[in-house]
Amino acid sequence: MDIRALRPEDLPVLHDLVCRVFGPFFEESFRPTVSETVFGNRHGDWRGDYAKLLAEAHKPQEGRVAAVAVVEGRIAGFVGYLLQKDERHGEIDIIAVLPEARRHGVGKALLDHALTALKAEGVDVVSLGTGGDDFHAPARAFYESAGFTPFPTVSYTMPI
Template sequence: MDIRPVEPADLPALVDLACAVFGPFYLDSFRPLAGEIVFANRHGDWQEDYRRHLAGVHDPAQGRYAAVAWAGDEVAGFAGWVVQEAERHGEIDIVAVAPARRRHGIGRALVEHALREIKATGVVDVVSVGTGGDDFHAPARALYESFGFTPYPHVNYTKAL
C-alpha cells in the first residue's frame, strides 16, 4: 500500500469511493430513521455534496490536506484533515476505506498518516474527529477510540415541519 497526497486526477475515484462507502449510511440508515422530508432537505443530494466537498479536500492554502492509499492500481481509501493554525487545532475531516479493503489496516494507516502530518506542522495542540453514533459508524468509533480520542456525547435533533 502506498499513501501519498491527493492529486487533482484522483478526485473522480475519491468521489466514487465516498459514494460507495457512505451510500449505505444515507440510504439504509439515515433515510429510514429521519424520514423522506428530512432526508430530502438534509441529504437528498448527498452524492453531489461529496463531489463539492471533495473538490476542495486538498487545498493547502486553505489548511486542508488529504492523502490517498493505493493498493496496486486501485484506491483503497483516503483521508482528509484540516489544520486551523490560529486555533492550534486540527480535525480529521473524512476517512473512507473501500468496502473490499476493510479490516486490513488501511483506515488505521490513514489516520496515523493524518495525525503524523498534523503533528508535523508544529502548530496544532489538539486534534478532533467526528463520526456518527449509529451502527453504521461503530467501526469508525472503535478506530478513533483506539487512537485515544475521547468521545463527547452530542445530540442533534432534526424535525420535518
C-alpha cells in the same frame, strides 16, 4: 501501501469510493430514520455534496489537506483533514476505506499520516466526529482504539 496527496485525476475514483462507503448510511440508516422532508433537505443530494467536498478537499494553502492510500495500484481509501494553525488544532474531516480494504491497516495508515502531518505543523489537539448509529459503530471503535476520547452528543431534526 503508498500514501500520497490527492490529485485532481483521483476525484472520479474517490467519488465512487465515498458513494460506495457512505451510500449505505444515507440510504439504509439515515433515510429510513427521518422523514423524506428531512432527508431531502439535509442529504437529498448526498452524492453531489460529496462531489463538492472532494473538489475542495485538497487546498493546503487554505489548511485543507487530503491524502489517498494506494494498494496494489488502486486507491483503497483516503483521509481529509483541516489545519487551524492559529489554534494549534486539527480536525479529521473524513476517512473512507473501501470495504474490501478494511482491517488491513489502510485506515490506520491514513489516520497516522494525518496525525503526523498535523503534529509537524504544530498542532496540539486533533478532533473528529462520527455518527452514533449502528452504521458508524466500527468507526467509533477504530477512533477509540487510536486514542480519541468520545463525547456523546445528540442532534435533532424535524420538518416544520
